[in-house]
Amino acid sequence: MANDYVQLISLIERLHRHLLELVKLELEGLGARDINNVQALMLFNISHAEMTVGELTLRGCYLGTNVSYNVKKMVDNGYLDAERSAHDLRSIRVKLTNKGHSLRDRLAGMYSRHSDMLAETNLTEADLQGALGVLERLERFWTMANYRLDRRVQDPFAENAVRQHRPASAQRGGKL
Template sequence: MISKLLQHIVDTDTATLPSGDTNAVSVRPGGRTSTHTTVVTHFELARTLERANRRFASFLQAEMTRRGVQEIGPAHAMLLLTIGNDELSVGQLMDRGPYGGTNLSYYLKQLGECGYIERIPLARDRRTARIRLSEKARQLCSDLTEVAAKYHRLVAGDPENMRNMEVAFETLDRLERAWATAAIFGAPGER
């Protein structure tokens, strides 16, 4: 049942947007015979990313609830997955994820209180510490990674879909870098 539902989601084309948008690029989904043309803008991409992020957070919350994890939420789980098997400083965590200093400190405090992370003070400066996962957190990350892999196999089950996911990732990575550069230096032509 879940497999059929996921396949339906993967195969369903998105709605057509008005063609008057001057910032739009017309794209025909690869490999499908469709009479619809999807119009993609930066705003549509940002909205889709936001929806996908919320859906993924809901997915994580549901999986954590199934495992009896009630004391932390999806944002905490993503932070644990970001740490992974590494031992990181707070600065390194900020570089790896979308965390602001205040939010990150708050999340780390909660994760420490709930026994998901260990704080290892540095010998030369006990105020500075490295963060690593506890065994409890490693088990949760392992469980979440395992179930996510099952969904990944359903969505990217063949080489063509896998390549489409790689292209999507590469495109989103380029957009993220372009938006970060524009935020710092301004839009092209304004510099």
């Protein structure tokens, strides 16, 4: 099972890179040079909602990216409107502008074309639903595993607490 698990993780990473490449090609085809593929995925995930930057971070997988920086660039380039929260000045709420909605609709069109292309392959709707079910269960497992690990790191007195953040001498009660 361990080998299959590692292969699945590698496949998920490759699929994410392929998606980013497809979005990049779509942006190039549209002549959209003021937004990158990661920013376009953020834009798509915001959709018709209004949300905080923190909510956007939780909603998507923007590996190795600075969400605040990307939001600022999309605001500067006219894809997003940003407004400080009246209740919490540290919080910024974002929503798509008309330009942002237009690009989001073009990306939805790309996804629709991909769906039509999938219909021409030997992948069935049942195959996609089965894969989706497995990936959703894996997501729940990772969420649970993160929660458990986070709890162990935060509670230094827990029996199985993770102590890798302190030198070994400190773990044994020695002086640093």
